Amino acid sequence: MEFNHVTVIYEENIAILTLDSPPANALSSAMITELRTMLKQFQDDSNVHAIILTGAGKFFAAGANIKEFVPAMGNYQKGMDMSKAGQDLCNELEFMTKPVIAAINGPALGGGLEVAMGCHFRIASEKATIGLPEVKLGLVPSFGGTQRLSRITSVATALELILTGKHIDGDKALELGIVQAKVSSDELMSTAKTIARSFIEGNSMQSITRAVESVVQGAQKSFSDGLQREKEIFGELFLTEDAKEGVQAFVEKRKPDFRHQ
Incomplete structure (x- = not known):
């Protein structure tokens, strides 16, 4: 399969998977398919012991590709199918049996945040902003965001962030427990690699x-x-x-x- 929306490099036993679809790494159906294919390959590859997921450029992922919603409006089944594809991706991230670390290098909004919440560990740079702004489109988070955010934080916090659609920075995300660490942009990838190695080096x-x-x-x-x-x-x-x-x-x-x- 040819990959046009993601890139992968390997550093020893760590796979670094990058969302790479300029300008904002929107989660199109094609990107979701590529991500799911790569996760299956990582799961089956005995040389991959941990995965880091990040974004190219200034964005982690700005959310779903809204342009794909336009022709689906008025079609219940297409809406369900789009939600299912995103939920399947986030479930596959969460149920990977190898540690998956999200290195949030910039805005992670809507589906982008939902993908990050599917990872086992999240690190934000000082350029990261997160939020679930779907209500501003007359929609709701649909890649598992209503469920994961309430479990990661609390029902009240999830409702506040979802109903206001507001964006928060890395410091606030750390305070709420949505991310486990916040570092400078220069330190983001080195920190992610250090954490990945701490999970796997010297262990079976x-x-x-x-x-x-x-x-x-x-x-x-x-x-x-x-x-x-x-x-x-x-x-x-x-x-x-x-x-x-x-x-x-x-x-x-x-x-x-x-x-x-």
Whole structure:
């Protein structure tokens, strides 16, 4: 498949995925398709241990491509289909079993913020602004924003941001817990890479992927069902070579030599 709206570079075991559709990296249906294809490739690639998602130029992503809405007006099914494609993308981001970090380099609005909220960890630069302005178009966030924002923050905060459609800066996003870090533009990518490495270096990908699964998917289950899956994962890891090596290395007071098996 030819990619026209995203670019990828690899630095060791980190894939850096860039939204690249000037001028504002609008999330067109074509970009969404390319992103979903790349995520599937990353999930299946044993050499990719973590993913950083960012935007080219001045924007992270300004939102959905509104021009695509025009011919769909008056068609309930087309509206549903557009929402489903965006929700599927954000769900696939969230349910990746490899850490996904959003490096928000500029405005992340509407669908752009929803994509960032699908990532496991979010860092904002001082040029970042975020918001869900869909009500100003007579619409609502539809890529999962009404649900994720209320879970990341609170129902009251989600309602305030969604009903006003206002934009907030990185400092306010950090205060509300929407992002986990705020840094200068010059430090954004180096910080994202440092965080990615802290998640994966010296660790077994057997345990990393299962930890991500347990936390993220467990959040969608009841507490008892989450505990059950945690118990099963712990048992599964007892069958891996990495767990045997990790335990033996601890006993022998040496660094483990993980083979990710």
